[in-house]
Amino acid sequence: MSGPSDYQPSNPALQWIERRLPILGLMHSSFVVYPTPRNLNYWWTFGAILSFMLGMQILTGVILAMHYTPHADLAFKSVELIVRDVNYGWLLRNMHACGASMFFFAVYVHMLRGLYYGSYKEPREVLWILGVIIYLLMMATGFMGYVLPWGQMSFWGATVITNLFSAIPYFGESIVTLLWGGYSVGNPTLNRFFSLHYLLPFLIAGVVVLHVWALHVAGQNNPDGVEPKTEKDTVPFTPHATIKDMFGVACFMLLYAWFIFYMPNYLGDADNYIPANPGVTPPHIVPEWYYLPFYAILRSIPNKLAGVIAMFGAIIILCFLPWLDAAKTRSSKYRPLAKQFFWIFVVVCILLGYLGAQPPEGIYVVAGRVLTVCYFAYFLIVLPLLSRIEKPRPVPNSISDAVLAKTGSRSTPMVSTAIVLALAGSLFAGSVDSAKASEGSDQPPGNKWSFSGPFGKFDRGALQRGLKVYKEVCASCHGLSYVAFRNLSEPGGPGYSVAQAAAFASEYKVKDGPNDAGDMFERAGRPADYFPSPFPNEQAARAANGGAAPPDLSLITKARSYKRGFPWFIFDFFSQYQEQGPDYVSAVLQGFEDKVPEGVTIPEGSYYNKYFPGHAIKMPKPLSDGQVTYDDGSPTTVAQYAKDVTTFLMWTAEPHMEARKRLGFQVFVFLILFAGLMYFTKKKVWASSH
Numbered sequence: 001m002s003g004p005s006d007y008q009p010s011n012p013a014l015q016w017i018e019r020r021l022p023i024l025g026l027m028h029s030s031f032v033v034y035p036t037p038r039n040l041n042y043w044w045t046f047g048a049i050l051s052f053m054l055g056m057q058i059l060t061g062v063i064l065a066m067h068y069t070p071h072a073d074l075a076f077k078s079v080e081l082i083v084r085d086v087n088y089g090w091l092l093r094n095m096h097a098c099g100a101s102m103f104f105f106a107v108y109v110h111m112l113r114g115l116y117y118g119s120y121k122e123p124r125e126v127l128w129i130l131g132v133i134i135y136l137l138m139m140a141t142g143f144m145g146y147v148l149p150w151g152q153m154s155f156w157g158a159t160v161i162t163n164l165f166s167a168i169p170y171f172g173e174s175i176v177t178l179l180w181g182g183y184s185v186g187n188p189t190l191n192r193f194f195s196l197h198y199l200l201p202f203l204i205a206g207v208v209v210l211h212v213w214a215l216h217v218a219g220q221n222n223p224d225g226v227e228p229k230t231e232k233d234t235v236p237f238t239p240h241a242t243i244k245d246m247f248g249v250a251c252f253m254l255l256y257a258w259f260i261f262y263m264p265n266y267l268g269d270a271d272n273y274i275p276a277n278p279g280v281t282p283p284h285i286v287p288e289w290y291y292l293p294f295y296a297i298l299r300s301i302p303n304k305l306a307g308v309i310a311m312f313g314a315i316i317i318l319c320f321l322p323w324l325d326a327a328k329t330r331s332s333k334y335r336p337l338a339k340q341f342f343w344i345f346v347v348v349c350i351l352l353g354y355l356g357a358q359p360p361e362g363i364y365v366v367a368g369r370v371l372t373v374c375y376f377a378y379f380l381i382v383l384p385l386l387s388r389i390e391k392p393r394p395v396p397n398s399i400s401d402a403v404l405a406k407t408g409s410r411s412t413p414m415v416s417t418a419i420v421l422a423l424a425g426s427l428f429a430g431s432v433d434s435a436k437a438s439e440g441s442d443q444p445p446g447n448k449w450s451f452s453g454p455f456g457k458f459d460r461g462a463l464q465r466g467l468k469v470y471k472e473v474c475a476s477c478h479g480l481s482y483v484a485f486r487n488l489s490e491p492g493g494p495g496y497s498v499a500q501a502a503a504f505a506s507e508y509k510v511k512d513g514p515n516d517a518g519d520m521f522e523r524a525g526r527p528a529d530y531f532p533s534p535f536p537n538e539q540a541a542r543a544a545n546g547g548a549a550p551p552d553l554s555l556i557t558k559a560r561s562y563k564r565g566f567p568w569f570i571f572d573f574f575s576q577y578q579e580q581g582p583d584y585v586s587a588v589l590q591g592f593e594d595k596v597p598e599g600v601t602i603p604e605g606s607y608y609n610k611y612f613p614g615h616a617i618k619m620p621k622p623l624s625d626g627q628v629t630y631d632d633g634s635p636t637t638v639a640q641y642a643k644d645v646t647t648f649l650m651w652t653a654e655p656h657m658e659a660r661k662r663l664g665f666q667v668f669v670f671l672i673l674f675a676g677l678m679y680f681t682k683k684k685v686w687a688s689s690h
Helices: 012-020 023-031 042-065 075-085 089-116 125-147 152-167 172-180 187-218 237-262 289-300 304-324 336-356 363-389 399-404 408-435 460-472 485-489 498-506 538-544 568-575 580-590 638-653 657-686
Strands: 035-037 234-236 509-512 521-524
Touching: 012 023, 023 237, 035 237, 042 089, 042 187, 042 237, 075 089, 089 125, 089 237, 089 289, 089 336, 089 657, 125 152, 125 187, 125 289, 125 304, 152 172, 152 187, 152 304, 172 187, 234 237, 237 657, 289 304, 289 336, 289 363, 304 363, 336 363, 460 638, 485 498, 580 638
Parallel strands: none
Antiparallel strands: 035 234, 509 521
């Protein structure tokens, strides 16, 4: 269904092309004069939003692939070096990582809109099924992309999910071996996932073309579910739908930018800032938030094979929706019972998402089973039954009648949906946050950090003092393997000059070589060198520290987190609080107590720490009053040392934080102005159509 295009290019070159390849005419008929129902609401802009996000993911993914190293020994480091050393690498990484969540958020809105307004009904069955295929491809692509950083949660997520295929009779083990490229998740697995993660987005783009093609054949559905009958029922796609889509995309970009510039780790997992370690299993393995409802269905069924079938069945059943719901009336606007059950279904999905992030025990398992039954009952019982017993309200004779009869009540479903989706996002985020909780530890007290908030900056004095504490106290056991001496003189850092950074580097001895004689040798450090590790390898670190290897501190403030709980995770989203890591590190440094509380037993060779998970830590109390001399007159107390070194470690974890926030403010100003311009332009364009 394309518009009656009379496009005739005036430029001779374009005329020459058009006679041989009428692609401009095709574009004109499909995206300019294409007749669009005039009663479309803003939920229809999510099609354009999804196209924008797909393009953004492919563009950023291709650039990131130029710098990424798909090797089990180098992948984690290559991602960190992209963030630190590639020009605007932190921006590319944030856009891609947050973009995945935004992409899924938009596709869930898009699917729920189709479900509510009956966009799967005749003649749009193929259009709907193509959408489900795109969703399946997105899930596969997202999962493989999550594995690529090769952090702890990436590795163990890959192990758990790929193991699910072993439940398939006869072929399961072979499929798992094929996915792994061996007998466990390792380097061949990473290579395969990288290849497929790079390839699948282009396949998605191909299916999207088919999806749009099917859309233009069947025509767009609309909120009233009435097919266009006359020219009065439609408006040209451009400028009407185009400008409305641009306004929708601009508003969505504001949300997208909020995550990119101010909350890049809000939806992530702190464990993924720890390099993958096959010998250490995270206490609670959870997938990304957009998989949680299906993960809950999987875990709610005791039998592994049945759980896998139910999990995949929960998605595949969407393909049969056009035949399960045989009601003649499309839109739930005119189906009172269907509308109520739709919102119950949305709540069921949200609760399943919440349960997917909880430990699989006790009431969570029981609730998961009940909600799983509710999920399938909606498709297999409720919709078929409603199509037979429900008496819908009369639908308008035409789209024009619906537009003329428009009242203020029409926006009610959209407002409800916005509220439900906001709550859903908060609940999912909160449940993921809960899953990251440090088990068995007291909650660290909050601190006032200079770098918190949208305009936060590092305290240069604190950074320099923290570096001194690190050098004199922490460096004997902990490395900073991702920090180079040159970083000390870069903008946003401690504020040293190039000469000062070079002088600082020269105080270290760095192993180099081999020389012309084939021997390794030591030399004075240079600005390009990275902070040397205090131990030659992990075994030596364990041997020198009672069996526990001191962690590298480059990312420690991002690799540690603790439970915030309801309703704080909601406030955190708006207040931009994301300093759980610094609060935790500072608390652990001050949480040592000489006297072990009554009833608590500490293993031999360990020390009691109030805030450390399990309270038993191998590290002895590292700080004491007066231990490090400050030249600027700052107090030489444990509290001050802890705050200074934590500030320094926050900088080592994210040296471009100030640039991120500064650019974020500029982007927000631009997007707000752009969205305002699009809104008023849209009002003018649509003035004669509503």
